[in-house]
Amino acid sequence: MQKDELYITASLARLELTEKEADTLSQAVSQMIEYFSMMEKIDVTGLEPTTHVSIGENRVRKDEVIESTLAERMIEAAPERDERFITVPHIL
Amino acid sequence: MIESFIGLEIHIQLLTKTKVFCNCKNEFTHVPNSHVCPVCMGYPGVLPVLNEEAVRKAYIVCRAMNCHLNEKAVFDRKNYFYPDMPKNYQISQFNSPFGVKGLIEMEGVPKVRIHDAHLEEDAGKLVHEGMTSYCDYNRAGTPLLEIVTEPDFKKPEEAELFMQNFRKMVRYLGVCDGNMEEGSMRCDVNVSVNFEGKGLGRKVEVKNLNSFRHVKLALQYEIQRQSRMITAGESVVQETRLWNDEKKRTEGMRSKENANDYRYFPEPDLPPYCPTKEFLAQIDAAQVELPWVRKRRFIDEYGLNEDGAEFLTEEKEKADFFENAVKGGISIANASSWMRGEVAKDLNKAKKSLGESFLTVEKFVTVIKLLESEKINAQAAKKVMDIIINEDADPMQVIEKNNLMQTADSGEVEAMVDKLLADNAKVVAQIKGGDQKPIGFLIGQLMKTSGGKADPKKARELILNKISQLG
Amino acid sequence: MIDVLAKDKDIHSFLEYDAERKKCKNPDGPLANIPCGVKDNIAVEGFHLTCASKILENFVSPYNATAVDKLEAAGAIVVGKTNMDEFGMGSSTDFSAFGGTNNPWNKEYVTGGSSGGSAAAVAAGLVPFALGSDTGGSIRQPAAFCGVYGLKPTYGAVSRYGLVAYASSLDVIGVLSKDLDLTEKVFNIIKGQDWHDQTSIAYPEEPAKPVNGKLSFTYLEGDLGLTPEIEKGYKALIQKIRDKGFEIKGVEVPSLEYVIPVYYTIATAEASANLARYNGIRYGHRSKEGETPMDLMEKSRNEGFGDEVKLRILLGTYVLRSGFQDQYYIKAQKIRTKIINEFKNIFSTSDIFVAPAFPSQAFKHGNAGLTAYQQKVADKFTVTANLTGMPALSIPVGMENGLPVGMQLFANYCSENLLFEAAREVL
Numbered sequence: 007m008q009k010d011e012l013y014i015t016a017s018l019a020r021l022e023l024t025e026k027e028a029d030t031l032s033q034a035v036s037q038m039i040e041y042f043s044m045m046e047k048i049d050v051t052g053l054e055p056t057t058h059v060s061i062g063e064n065r066v067r068k069d070e071v072i073e074s075t076l077a078e079r080m081i082e083a084a085p086e087r088d089e090r091f092i093t094v095p096h097i098l
Numbered sequence: 099m100i101e102s103f104i105g106l107e108i109h110i111q112l113l114t115k116t117k118v119f120c121n122c123k124n125e126f127t128h129v130p131n132s133h134v135c136p137v138c139m140g141y142p143g144v145l146p147v148l149n150e151e152a153v154r155k156a157y158i159v160c161r162a163m164n165c166h167l168n169e170k171a172v173f174d175r176k177n178y179f180y181p182d183m184p185k186n187y188q189i190s191q192f193n194s195p196f197g198v199k200g201l202i203e204m205e206g207v208p209k210v211r212i213h214d215a216h217l218e219e220d221a222g223k224l225v226h227e228g229m230t231s232y233c234d235y236n237r238a239g240t241p242l243l244e245i246v247t248e249p250d251f252k253k254p255e256e257a258e259l260f261m262q263n264f265r266k267m268v269r270y271l272g273v274c275d276g277n278m279e280e281g282s283m284r285c286d287v288n289v290s291v292n293f294e295g296k297g298l299g300r301k302v303e304v305k306n307l308n309s310f311r312h313v314k315l316a317l318q319y320e321i322q323r324q325s326r327m328i329t330a331g332e333s334v335v336q337e338t339r340l341w342n343d344e345k346k347r348t349e350g351m352r353s354k355e356n357a358n359d360y361r362y363f364p365e366p367d368l369p370p371y372c373p374t375k376e377f378l379a380q381i382d383a384a385q386v387e388l389p390w391v392r393k394r395r396f397i398d399e400y401g402l403n404e405d406g407a408e409f410l411t412e413e414k415e416k417a418d419f420f421e422n423a424v425k426g427g428i429s430i431a432n433a434s435s436w437m438r439g440e441v442a443k444d445l446n447k448a449k450k451s452l453g454e455s456f457l458t459v460e461k462f463v464t465v466i467k468l469l470e471s472e473k474i475n476a477q478a479a480k481k482v483m484d485i486i487i488n489e490d491a492d493p494m495q496v497i498e499k500n501n502l503m504q505t506a507d508s509g510e511v512e513a514m515v516d517k518l519l520a521d522n523a524k525v526v527a528q529i530k531g532g533d534q535k536p537i538g539f540l541i542g543q544l545m546k547t548s549g550g551k552a553d554p555k556k557a558r559e560l561i562l563n564k565i566s567q568l569g
Numbered sequence: 570m571i572d573v574l575a576k577d578k579d580i581h582s583f584l585e586y587d588a589e590r591k592k593c594k595n596p597d598g599p600l601a602n603i604p605c606g607v608k609d610n611i612a613v614e615g616f617h618l619t620c621a622s623k624i625l626e627n628f629v630s631p632y633n634a635t636a637v638d639k640l641e642a643a644g645a646i647v648v649g650k651t652n653m654d655e656f657g658m659g660s661s662t663d664f665s666a667f668g669g670t671n672n673p674w675n676k677e678y679v680t681g682g683s684s685g686g687s688a689a690a691v692a693a694g695l696v697p698f699a700l701g702s703d704t705g706g707s708i709r710q711p712a713a714f715c716g717v718y719g720l721k722p723t724y725g726a727v728s729r730y731g732l733v734a735y736a737s738s739l740d741v742i743g744v745l746s747k748d749l750d751l752t753e754k755v756f757n758i759i760k761g762q763d764w765h766d767q768t769s770i771a772y773p774e775e776p777a778k779p780v781n782g783k784l785s786f787t788y789l790e791g792d793l794g795l796t797p798e799i800e801k802g803y804k805a806l807i808q809k810i811r812d813k814g815f816e817i818k819g820v821e822v823p824s825l826e827y828v829i830p831v832y833y834t835i836a837t838a839e840a841s842a843n844l845a846r847y848n849g850i851r852y853g854h855r856s857k858e859g860e861t862p863m864d865l866m867e868k869s870r871n872e873g874f875g876d877e878v879k880l881r882i883l884l885g886t887y888v889l890r891s892g893f894q895d896q897y898y899i900k901a902q903k904i905r906t907k908i909i910n911e912f913k914n915i916f917s918t919s920d921i922f923v924a925p926a927f928p929s930q931a932f933k934h935g936n937a938g939l940t941a942y943q944q945k946v947a948d949k950f951t952v953t954a955n956l957t958g959m960p961a962l963s964i965p966v967g968m969e970n971g972l973p974v975g976m977q978l979f980a981n982y983c984s985e986n987l988l989f990e991a992a993r994e995v996l
Contacts, residue, residue, distance in 0.1 A: 012883070015915065018359060019841060019886040020179045020186075020848065021879055022867035034880050037885065037942055040168050042830045045900050048907070055902030057172070057364035058738060059958030060725035063768035064371050069151035072121035074135030076631045082132050083628070085855035089636060090130040091225075091232035094181050094850055094862045136632055140846040142611045142625065142733040143634065145766050177889070181862045188843035188869050231862060232849065361889035363898060366737035366839060368767055 007036040099294040100328065102321045103253035104287060108264060109244050110274040110280040111220065117239035119146035119189065124241065126280070129352035130234040140184025145367050146420060152241035153196075153371065156217045157381045159243055160197030162271055162388065163212045168194045170372050173217075173365035178358060178396065181223040181231065184238055191216035192362040194370075197324045204263050204390040207256045213247040218242050243273075248541050249288065254317035258310050261285060265310075266389035270414040278309050285313055290334070291324040300334040304348050306341045316341040319348055342470040353407050392417055400430045409438050415453050419462070426463035428470060436466060440480050444487045457487045464493045475553050477545065480503035509542075511552050515564050518543055529565055537561060573648070573695050581670050582680075582689035582873035583867060584609050585617050587647035591641070598644025599754065606690045606699035608658055609650040612731035616647065620733050621665035622655045624847045624854045624873025634731020634740045635766065636700060643758045648696060655875045656844065657704050658737040659683050660927075660944045662711070663934060664877045671934075672715060674972050678931040683713030687745045688715040695957050698746035698755055705832055706733045706926070706951025708768030709963035710741045713926035713975020716965040718752045718992070719745045723982050724958030725770040727756075728763030734843040736836035739955040743941035752962075753989045761867040770925075770983075771954060776983035779920045784991055786810050787915055788923040789950075790819030796929040801923050804972035810846050811924070811993050817923070820915060824908045825949055831908065833945060834888050834901035840883030849871060877941060905956050910955045920993045924950050926975040928961045954979055962988040964996065 012032045016023050023031065084092040117124050127133060137144045144399040156417050160167060188371040201214030214569035220242045222235035245264075251257045265276040265283060278537055285307050290299035305315045324334050339348040373381075386396070389411050396407035398416070411417045416437070431485065441462070465486070469479045474497060495501060497537045518540060519526050525536045541557050579936050583606065591613075594735050607613050610620045611634045618630040637647060651781025654664035662685025662770050663669040670685045672678040673693040680689045684701030688711035701708040703721040720743045727742045734740060744761065746752045762771045779785065788807050795803060810817045849855035849861075849869025856872050859865030874882070887899035915922055928947050932939050939947065954961035954977075961979045968974065982986045 007887075010962065011887075015883050015887045018177075018361070018890070019840045019882050020845070020866050020870055021862070021874075022794060022871045023879075027876075027879070028146050031876075031880055031883060033940070035883050035887065038880075038884055038945075040831060041946075042888070042897055042901075044827055045830050045834070045897070045904060045971055048827060048900075050900065050903035050907060053903045055899055056868045056905040057902060058366060058369055059909070060369075060723075060770050062369070062770060064374070065148065065369050066150035066371075066765060067121075067147050068148050068151060068605055069116050069125050070121065070580075073133075074122060077132055077134050077138060079631050080134060080136070080139055080141070080851070085849060085852070088230070088232065091134070091234060092131065092851055093852055094229035094231045094233065094865060095860055096226050096229060096862065101808075136889055139851055141631075141852070142618060142620070142628070143610075143630075143632075143731045143844070145730055145768075147765060147767055177842055177845065177847065179863070179866055181848075181850055181866075184846065184851065185842075187842045187850060284975065359891050361841075361891070361894070363838060363894075365844070366768070367734075458643065 007032055007039055100287060100293045100296045100325045102252060103298050104257050104289050104317060105249035105250035106247045106251070106255070106257060106261070107286040107288070108261070108539055109242050110268055110276070112241040112243055112273055113150050113275060114149055114151045114155065114241055116149055116307050117147050118241035119239055121241065123306055127236055130232070133236045134238070135196070138184065139235055140186075141298070146189055146365075148368055152217060154381070156196050156215065156241075157373065158271050158384050158487070159245070159273055159379075160200065160215045160424050161385060162267060162278070163197065163200035163202055163245070164211060165197030165200035165215055167197055167373060167378070170194060170370045171196045171265040173368045174362045175365050177361045181233055182220065182224050184222065184235060188218055188221070189365055189368070190218035196371075201259075201279065204260070205394070207220060208250055208261045209249045210260060211248040211355065213248050215245045218244060218398065219525070225530065230449045240349055249290070252359065254314045254321065257287065257317055259315040261310050261313055264546045266412065270386050270389055271384070274286070279336050281308075287313060287317060288498050289317055289320045289324070291321055291328060299328070300336045302334060302336065303338040304341055305338060311342055312343060315346060316348055319346070323348070386414065389414075400424070400434075402430070402434060406434050410434065413451070415451070419452055419459055422459040423466070426459060428463055428466040432466050432470065434464070440483050441487065448488055450569065453489045455487045456490045461486050461493050472553065473504055474502050475504055477554070478504070501549060502551065511548065514544060514547055514552070515531065515555075515560055516545070519561075519564055519568065526565055526568065547553070574957075576693060577695060578692075578761070579671060579676055580673055580689050580693055581668060582606070582651055582693065582695060584619060584621065584652050584667055584687040585648040588646075590615060591646050591648070592642050593646055598642065599758065600640060600883070601644030601696070603645050604648040604696050606649055606651045606696045607647050608653055608684050608687050608699070608701045610653060610702055610733040610735075611637065611700055613650065615655050615770045618666070618733065619650075620656045621653045621667055622873065622875065623666045623879070624870070626666070626746055626854060634742070635653055635763045636730035637731060638945070639756070639759045639761075640700075651684070651690050651699055653686055654683035654781050654838070655878050656685040656733070657702060657707055658877050658881050660706065660710055661688060661932075662947060664875060666875055669934060672931050672972070673975060674716065674931075676927055679714065679847045679934055681714030681927070681931060683707040683711075683746065684719075684927060685711045688712050688717055688719065690980070691715075691717050691745050693748055694747075694976065697743055698751050699810045701743055701745050702732055703741050703743050703946060704739045705836060705948050705955050707975055708745060708842070709951050709961060709975075710927050711961040712745050713965070714830070714931035714973065716975065717745055717747050717942045718749050718965070719743065719963040720752055720756055720985070720988070721954055721961045722756060722985060723770070723960045724955075725768050726760045726772050726983065726985070728766040728769045729922055730763055735840075736839040737843060739836055741955075749989065749992055753968030755984075756985060773983055776986040778946065779987065780850065780918060782914070784921060784987065784994065785919040786815055786817035786921045786923055786991070787820045787919045789825070790823060791821050794928050795925055798969035798974060799925050799928060802969065803976060806923065806966050806976050806995065808809050813994060813995070816921075820849065822911060824904070824911050825846040825953070827904060828882060828908060828929055828956060829903045829949050832948065832956060833884065834897050835905065836958070837881045837885030838889050838898050839885065841882050841889065842962065844878065844882055845949070846896065849873070853858060869913070877923050879923050908953060909957045912953065912959060912979075920980060920984070920987050922979040924977050924979065927952060930972045930974060940959035950977060958982065960988060961983050962992060964992050966996075
């Protein structure tokens with residue numbers, strides 16, 4: 007895999023790679039991608055992709071309110087907050 | 099000649115009690131992060147649990163738009179990072195949404211093909227202030243139905259008219275309140291221009307349109323901007339722009355380092371949804387006559403004019419009220435004019451909708467029937483109407499209590515007229531002298547003294563007769 | 570009472586241990602007062618839920634996984650959270666951000682992974698059983714390395730609610746124990762459809778029956794690349810089955826050749842989305858730097874994730890990118906269908922499919938062991954059960970050079986009872 011492809015992929019995944027990481031990871035990623043390419047030769051004519059293995063009947067739930075008791079606890083779990091808001095830096 | 103091509107992407111928040119994938123309240127609140135749970139906060143280990151009512155309402159809209167309903171609808175993950183999106187992917191539908199290939203036909207707009215309608219989850223809200231963004235996840239997980247049209251509109255006015263009718267439609271169907279200012283209905287547009295016959299041009303998306311007016315203005319602006327560009331031989335950049343309402347123009351967004359690649363793939367946490375025959379029968383049963391169809395029928399069937407039909411079909415409850423009133427036996431003209439006049443005025447004053455007020459079809463019909471049979475006069479009817487809109491009162495009791503029955507005893511009224519003429523000798527002399535103007539004053543006085551019981555139509559005749567009898 | 574903490578000092582199977590934090594909720598329950606360990610990617614209210622990652626180092630779960638609720642309702646007591654490879658990504662437990670776990674049989678060796686902490690804790694006798702999770706062999710391989718039973722149930726048989734997702738279409742919660750009966754008992758308690766997990770299934774009440782009236786076996790044939798120790802144990806097991814009078818025939822499974830690329834394509838693709846939520850905003854590690862939200866997310870993720878996790882996120886992101894998706898992700902899902910068909914075919918005429926758990930016994934820590942790449946390729950015997958969603962049980966069959974040898978039994982969907990029956994018959 008080319009390094010610029012790695013950087014595009016990393017940016018989509020919101021990973022900020024250092025130069026050194028990019029070196030080692032591009033090698034490891036390339037090795038796996040190359041390995042993946044062995045799938046090319048397999049004939050899958052007429053086969054549908056399997057996305058779920060346990061499909062039964064439709065699954066839905068009733069539209070009934072269950073109020074969570076965890077809101078306060080979750081607000082407190084945020085690394086930075088202002089009263090009930092969870093905050094992040096913002097540069098215009 | 100330059101042609102323009104306009105497509106709409108409409109988001110509607112569905113009216114459900116709970117969010118689409120968890121049991122938190124789907125309701126606006128001013129307390130930040132209060133309607134949240136581990137699921138809508140994207141906590142580790144939680145799973146989405148599909149709300150049947152969101153599914154039902156989504157299908158109702160798909161059906162109303164004549165969509166083809168996929169036998170197997172599949173949820174997908176749409177991957178992109180944003181602080182208001184707890185999981186950093188949005189559960190949506192991409193390859194096999196609930197509805198595809200729909201069609202909407204209405205007057206004043208070309209046939210609009212619906213590309214698809216898909217169910218997804220709304221994001222939270224960010225408020226920016228100074229160097230900080232404040233995250234509130236109350237809205238995260240609100241059920242959203244996104245409707246994507248093909249670029250079938252040619253003019254901004256068509257898009258605007260379509261949006262207005264679309265809003266009425268979702269309100270008729272009871273699936274969305276259609277409030278654009280509060281964001282429960284949102285619209286992005288895409289627009290391209292090209293020399294006639296050359297097909298679609300390069301598409302520009304415009305976001306941040308909070309009203310129908312914005313939709314029209316932004317489209318007008320964009321068409322002008324793009325037309326100028328291609329006429330000058332420049333090429334339009336395919337991009338997303340924002341409407342700046344203060345400056346009345348669209349503005350390019352800061353370009354991102356990379357074009358978005360959403361990497362859609364089937365959501366493994368939710369099994370596909372296959373609508374059953376029974377379910378689809380329920381969806382069919384929930385269909386209603388669409389507002390623009392109903393309006394046309396009101397014109398054809400009741401002989402109403404455009405404005406009248408427009409007014410009466412604005413809301414489903416109003417149209418139902420009108421038709422039930424007519425069925426109740428009152429005249430079309432009275433049903434229409436009273437609903438558009440006095441009732442609308444009183445409701446407006448009370449800041450209530452028809453449904454929120456105390457007025458029922460039965461009460462309305464009772465009052466208008468009394469008016470039509472001349473048991474009460476128009477003034478009395480107005481008075482009763484005002485009361486029964488604002489209070490839980492019986493119209494007959496209101497009439498009795500206020501002594502509003504038009505008196506059948508002509509002797510009583512005659513005596514009143516005699517007294518009136520005697521008290522106003524000067525005026526009488528004026529009329530006898532050939533000046534007809536003061537008659538209005540005398541009628542008004544009579545109505546006042548009779549407490550509305552006198553019939554104003556007859557009053558004029560009676561007064562003139564009496565004066566001529568005076569010799 | 571054993572002094573668990575003292576005993577665990579050299580093993581490091583627990584990331585957090587507190588026998589007093591939870592009380593028995595049902596003194597008359599089938600698991601009354603039985604202590605258990607829970608892998609640190611399964612939510613236990615009031616305990617940390619780190620997934621052995623720095624990004625969740627200080628994260629305490631505000632809720633219970635459904636499986637944990639069910640254990641507690643049966644009287645079991647969660648006493649601690651066990652070590653693992655970060656987010657389940659590894660087969661040694663050396664990829665824990667908080668230090669690896671040592672194999673109780675020989676501390677120079679790994680426990681396997683990713684449920685290495687659970688396997689070591691039960692092997693060392695610290696708890697009678699532990700919950701683990703299995704995405705590509707994460708219960709069965711460490712169970713084999715540590716000489717205990719490890720059940721990977723049918724996909725959807727046990728609710729995933731509360732299991733931190735690695736690869737959602739492959740993940741399943743299962744049980745590790747030295748005691749086969751207890752393994753079965755715990756499975757029967759934690760299984761069942763859950764409204765919190767719409768991929769969970771209504772498990773049949775009637776136990777599965779052998780296709781021919783009596784248990785019949787098949788075993789994996791061909792050049793399997795096994796170490797002599799594993800080869801020996803494998804042959805001995807097949808012979809034993811035959812000696813007990815059961816029918817057993819060898820079958821070749823051509824798809825085995827490419828299950829690893831299929832597995833890693835699907836697993837990393839799903840993981841790339843599942844791990845997107847860790848961005849330092851709502852919980853978990855937040856970078857001290859980062860001036861814009863995007864910058865903050867990138868830095869937090871970069872500081873919080875280990876190398877193996879980053880590698881898999883990158884792989885998964887790549888295989889889903891437009892232009893590559895058909896070639897990798899969609900193709901893998903189609904081959905997955907082929908593999909499922911192959912196994913359905915096997916189970917149409919026999920009940921139990923026998924295969925090794927791993928090509929080798931436990932390997933040494935560090936560079937003396939297998940490279941990350943070699944470890945991945947060696948997962949070929951375990952990942953098939955995850956790709957098909959079928960259940961599999963790792964069973965200890967003996968010792969070689971002071972380390973356990975483990976084998977695997979596979980069965981058709983919802984046929985866990987046949988796995989237990991077979992295990993009892995052949996040992």
